[in-house]
Amino acid sequence: MRIRILMAGWGAPRAAGSSGRRSHTLKRSSVAFAIVLILCIATLLASPTLAADAPTGVTNIFKPLSTPAQAIHEVSLLVLAICAGIFLVVGGLLAYTVVRFRWRPGDDGREPPQIYGSNQLEFAWTVIPIVTVFVLFLATARTIYDVQGAVPPADALNVTVVGHQWWWEIRYPELGIVTANELHVPVSPPGKARPTFLTLESADVVHSFWVPQLAGKTDVIPNRENRMWIDPTQPGTYVGNCAEYCGMQHAHMRLRVIVHPAGDFEKWAAAQREPPVDDPQTRAGRDVFFATACINCHSIGETKARGTFGPDLTHLMSRETLGAGTVPNTPEKLRAWVRDPQTIKEGCNMPNMQLTENELNQIVAYLLTLK
């Protein structure tokens, strides 16, 4: 009853004279509201279908293919549904009120009745939000507990990921492998689960590890170890990126998770443990490499190149991209990168080494043997 009085009050006319302009503004805002509503619904409908059986090649939170991502996906749908319900109720009431109680010719121009202290209304707008927040809290807390409380099985793969400005160092302490920007893991199908547990560290600033189809974001913080895990159910390449602004090339700090079919991961690991090939044809390039500052930042197998500031290059050519997903790893791009990385990834920590054309050719020929 009181609600009706209150609403009726909203329909009273305002100062005469401005009414024409007001109804015009009102029409325009109703149109804008309708457009926003249609856009929201279209976005929801256009989002990819929920049935998923392969990695999408683009970051996508709606096609989870790993238990933590699935758990987060489910709680997100609940949150989206509740928020959509609230939006429809509030937006619907607003639209109804705007249309039903708009100014009409012949309104008497009186101030609407002012209502204060409605117990029912105040009770409703206190209790409904509290219950809503409580439901969201319980659902979220349960998901966090399920994901973070998981105990690693004995055969879990352990990987340490170190965030750098602006690339990812990936270490397999039990396998003696160090690589960069591409995390290789075995597939973990239901029934034969072989999850990968990640220890996340940072060498400089705060980053955030995020591969949307596999798990939620986890911050990568200096002087702290964070843990997370993934169990991808389908082989393929999953893409992700740093999700915390970490400086100039934050956008070029991309990640690939390459999930190998059963048995294939071991082959990859064996190939990565192979020492670099010593090709007599490219020895000149190797000598130039070892004689320049390259070795202060990069490591190559058991050679005297032992730098850890930049990516390990032992199997450089087995990777798909250069500069953490900035360009594809082709001989042309590699040459352009070594000539002057700043033209490809401005601000990155690798300087232009001012190599002569001959040195450049020799070093690139050597790097191309690091398969």
Ligand code: CUA
């Ligand atoms: Cu690292 Cu953003």
